[in-house]
Amino acid sequence: xxxxxxxxxxxxxxxxxxxxxxxxxxxxxxALIGPNGAGKTTLINLLTGLLAPDAGQxxxxxxxxxxxxxxxxxxxxxxRTFQINTLFAGLTPLESVAIAVLERExxxxxxxxxxPAFGAAIEEAHGxxxxxxxxxxxxxxxxxxxxxxQRLLEIALALATRPRVLLLDEPAAGVPQDESAELFAAIAxxxxxxxxxFIEHDMNVVFRFAERIIVMVGxxxxxxxxxxxxxxxxxVREVYLGKHARAA
Amino acid sequence: MRPLEAAxxxxxxxxxxxxxxxxxxxxxxAITALxxxxxxxxxxxxGIVSLGHAAYFGFGAYTAGLLSxxxxxxxxxxxxxxxxxAGVLGYVxxxxxxxxxxxxxxxxxxxxxxxxxxxxxSASWLTGGADGLQGVKIAPLLGFKFDLYGRTAYAYSLAVxxxxxxxxxxxxxxxFGLALRGIRENARRMPAIGAPNLAHLRKVYTIAAAMAGAxxxxxxxxxxxVSLEVLSFGRSADVLVILILGGAGxxxxxxxxAIIYMVARDQFASMNPQYxxxxxxxxxxxxxxxxxxxxxxxxxxLYKRPE
Numbered sequence: 212x213x214x215x216x217x218x219x220x221x222x223x224x225x226x227x228x229x230x231x232x233x234x235x236x237x238x239x240x241x242a243l244i245g246p247n248g249a250g251k252t253t254l255i256n257l258l259t260g261l262l263a264p265d266a267g268q269x270x271x272x273x274x275x276x277x278x279x280x281x282x283x284x285x286x287x288x289x290x291r292t293f294q295i296n297t298l299f300a301g302l303t304p305l306e307s308v309a310i311a312v313l314e315r316e317x318x319x320x321x322x323x324x325x326x327p328a329f330g331a332a333i334e335e336a337h338g339x340x341x342x343x344x345x346x347x348x349x350x351x352x353x354x355x356x357x358x359x360x361q362r363l364l365e366i367a368l369a370l371a372t373r374p375r376v377l378l379l380d381e382p383a384a385g386v387p388q389d390e391s392a393e394l395f396a397a398i399a400x401x402x403x404x405x406x407x408x409f410i411e412h413d414m415n416v417v418f419r420f421a422e423r424i425i426v427m428v429g430x431x432x433x434x435x436x437x438x439x440x441x442x443x444x445x446x447v448r449e450v451y452l453g454k455h456a457r458a459a
Numbered sequence: 460m461r462p463l464e465a466a467x468x469x470x471x472x473x474x475x476x477x478x479x480x481x482x483x484x485x486x487x488x489a490i491t492a493l494x495x496x497x498x499x500x501x502x503x504x505x506g507i508v509s510l511g512h513a514a515y516f517g518f519g520a521y522t523a524g525l526l527s528x529x530x531x532x533x534x535x536x537x538x539x540x541x542x543x544x545a546g547v548l549g550y551v552x553x554x555x556x557x558x559x560x561x562x563x564x565x566x567x568x569x570x571x572x573x574x575x576x577x578x579x580x581s582a583s584w585l586t587g588g589a590d591g592l593q594g595v596k597i598a599p600l601l602g603f604k605f606d607l608y609g610r611t612a613y614a615y616s617l618a619v620x621x622x623x624x625x626x627x628x629x630x631x632x633x634x635f636g637l638a639l640r641g642i643r644e645n646a647r648r649m650p651a652i653g654a655p656n657l658a659h660l661r662k663v664y665t666i667a668a669a670m671a672g673a674x675x676x677x678x679x680x681x682x683x684x685v686s687l688e689v690l691s692f693g694r695s696a697d698v699l700v701i702l703i704l705g706g707a708g709x710x711x712x713x714x715x716x717a718i719i720y721m722v723a724r725d726q727f728a729s730m731n732p733q734y735x736x737x738x739x740x741x742x743x744x745x746x747x748x749x750x751x752x753x754x755x756x757x758x759x760x761l762y763k764r765p766e
Contacts, residue, residue: 259651285653297651299644310641311652313634319654320662322635329634372653 212237212406213258213289213376218267220257220430227253228264229430235376240399241408242421246450249427251410252294255378259291260284272375286315290374292365294381294410300354304345304364307353308336311371336371343367343397359390363397370401377401379409383416395420418442467711471617475610482609488721489616490677495701495713496620496627497670502699503708504631505663506643507557510565510695511572512671514552517690519545519672521579524592524685532598534680538619538673545672550665557660560646569692576690591686595679605681612681619677620714623670628710630666639663643708700739704746706753715755 218231227250235241243251256262258269260281269277276284299307312332313319326333340349343363348356353364362382369377382398383391391413399420401407408425411417417424417438424441426433434444441447474485494516501507522541531537552571559567579586587593603611630636638659641649649656679685688694697720698713705716723742727735750757 280655281650282653282655285651291651293648293651297645297648299641299648301644302640306637307641309634310637310649310654314638314653318634319638319659320635322630322633322662322666324634325629325632326634326637332634368648368652 212272213408214270215258216268216270218254218257218269219265220253220262221265226430228257231257231267231432233425233432235406235408237375237406238403239406240420240422241406242417242424243408243410243427244412244414244417244424245427245433248429250430251427252380253430254427255291255380255410258378259289285372285374288373288375289378290369290372290376291378292369292380292382294384296361296365298353298361298364298368300352302353303350304340304353304356304367305333305336305349307364308339308367308371309333311368312336312339315372339367339371359386359394362386362394366398374405376406376408379407381410381412383411383413388413391416468621471621474613479608479610482613484721484725486609486612486616486681487678488717489613489620490674490681491698491701491721492714492717493616493620493623493677494671494674494698495705495717496624496710497667497674498698498702499707499710499713500627500630500667500670501664502702503712504636504643505639505660506560506646507660507664508561508565509568510692510699511568511570511575512667512698513690513692513694514572514575515545515549515668515671516675516678516694516698517575517579518548519675520679520685520689521586521592521675522672523676523679524595525585527597527680528592528594532596534597534600534615537597537680538676541676541679542669542673545675546665546669548672549668550661553661553664553668557657557664569695572690572692572695576687576692579690580687586685586687589687591684595683595685597680597683605683609681616677616681619673623673624710624714627670630663631710635659635662700743702753704743704753706755706757709753709755709759712753712755716753719754 213233213235215231215233218228220228231254245251253262257264260279268275271287271289274287276287279287309332312335313329316332318329318332337346337349340346343366345360345363345367348360353361356364366379366382379398383394386394395416398407398409421438423436424438425435426441426447428450433450434441434447474482498509498512501509519541522544523537526537526540556564556567580588597605600611600615605611638654641654642656642659646656675689678689701716701720702713704720705714706712724735724739727738746753
C-alpha cells in the first residue's frame with residue numbers, strides 16, 4: 212500500500228534517513244521503533260511531504276506521490292497525527308473534524324452556503340467523534356478538553372480524511388500508562404482495510420498491538436519483521452532492547 | 460438575524476432624523492466600517508496582519524475617480540468596476556503575501572502600501588499627484604443627486620455596507636469560512652487534513668481587497684474627490700486601530716470600532732484640533748489595557764458573566 216525506494220535525507224553532515232526502503236502491505240499494523248534520534252519522526256515527515264528527501268521515491272497504492280504537496284498526499288490517502296498536539300485550540304472538536312470532512316468532499320471552497328446546508332458532512336464528523344467517545348465534548352472549545360481526549364482528537368482529525376495509510380507519531384505521548392492501553396485499543400479497533408504505522412516507546416504496547424515491527428537506528432532501517440523475529444534479533448537486542456533494558 | 464442585530468441595523472437609519480447635520484460624517488463612518496470589515500476578513504478570520512490595506516482602498520478610490528473623469532459618472536457601475544479592479548490587484552499581490560506570516564508579512568504589506576502610494580504620487584499625469592484628482596463628476600444615483608447635506612451619500616454608503624456585511628457574514632458561516640478559522644487557529648495542521656492553505660488564503664485576500672476597493676470607490680463617489688491620502692500609511696494604520704478597538708474576528712468589530720473612532724476623532728478635533736491624536740492614543744492604550752479583545756470582546760465577556 213505504501214512503499215519507498217532509496218529514501219535519503221541529510222541535514223549538513225547529519226544523516227537522518229539513509230536508503231529507506233519500505234513496503235507496507237494493506238491492512239497491517241506496524242510499529243516503528245528505535246532510540247531517540249533514530250529518524251522516526253523524520254521518516255514520517257518525509258513520507259507526508261513536510262520534508263523533501265534528497266533522493267528517493269514514495270509510492271501510495273502504486274502511484275508515485277514524491278512530488279505531491281502535503282495536502283495532496285492527504286487527499287491521495289496518506290494521513291498522519293502529531294507527537295505534540297497540533298489541534299485547533301479555539302474551535303470545537305466538531306468544527307475541527309468538519310473542516311477535514313468538508314475539505315475531503317470538496318466543499319471547502321464554498322463560501323456562499325451556510326454550514327447547516329452541509330448536514331451530511333457534519334453528521335459524519337459527529338459519528339466519527341462518537342466512535343472515539345468524544346461526542347460528549349464535541350461542542351466544547353478544544354483547549355478545554357482533557358489531554359487524553361485531545362490525543363484522541365488528533366486521531367479523529369486524521370481519520371476524517373478517510374486515509375488508506377495512517378501514520379501515528381507517538382499517539383500516546385504524554386498519556387499515563389493505564390490510559391494509553393485504552394488509546395491503543397481504539398487504534399486496534401480501526402478498520403482492517405487501513406494500514407497503520409505507529410511510533411511508540413513502550414515495548415509492552417508495541418508487542419501487544421503491532422503485527423510487524425520496523426526498527427530504525429541512525430537513519431537506517433535495521434530490521435523489519437514480526438514481533439517474534441524482532442525480539443530474537445541479536446542486533447536489535449544490542450542497540451535497542453539491551454540499552455532499553457539497562458535503562459529500565 | 461438576531462434581535463440585537465436587527466436593532467443595530469435599524470438604528471443606523473437614526474442619523475437621518477436625529478443628527479441630520481452629521482450625515483456627511485455618518486457616511487464617512489459607514490465607508491470606514493466597510494473598510495474595517497474587509498480587513499477583519501483577512502486579519503480576524505484568516506490571521507493575515509496587514510499594514511498596507513489602504514493599497515486596495517486607494518486603488519478602488521482612484522479607479523472610481525478615473526472612470527468618472529474619463530468615461531462615465533454613473534456610480535453603481537463605477538463601484539462594481541472599482542471593486543473588481545481592487546480584487547484583481549488583491550489576487551495578483553496575494554500570490555506573494557499569503558506565503559508569509561508574522562513580521563515578514565507586516566513588512567511586506569507595509570512595503571506594498573508605500574510602493575503604491577509613491578507610484579500614485581509620481582504618476583501625477585494620471586492621478587493629479589499631490590493636488591489630488593481633478594474633474595471627478597458623479598452622476599445622480601438612481602435619480603438621486605448627491606446633495607450638500609449628505610443624505611444620498613449616507614443612504615448609498617449604508618446600503619452598500621449592509622449588503623457587503625451580509626456577504627461577509629455568509630462567508631464566515633460557510634465551509635470556506637470554517638477553513639479560514641482553521642488556518643488562523645493552526646496553519647500547520649491544515650495541510651495534514653488535506654487543506655490547501657495558500658489557495659484558501661489567496662481567495663479570502665482577493666475578496667477582502669475587492670471589498671476594500673468598494674469602500675474606496677464609495678469615498679470617491681460621495682465626496683467627488685480623490686487625494687493621495689486614500690493610499691497613505693495613515694489610512695492603513697487607522698483601519699487596523701479601528702478593528703482592534705472594536706474587536707477583530709467578530710464581524711461587528713470593524714463597524715463598532717469605526718463608529719467610536721470616527722465620532723471620537725470628530726469630537727476631539729473640534730475640542731483640540733492640533734493634538735487630537737493624543738486623545739486617540741490614550742483611547743487606544745486604554746482599550747488594549749482593559750479590553751484586550753476590543754470593545755465588543757469586553758461587552759460579550761460582560762454579557763456572559765451572569766450565566
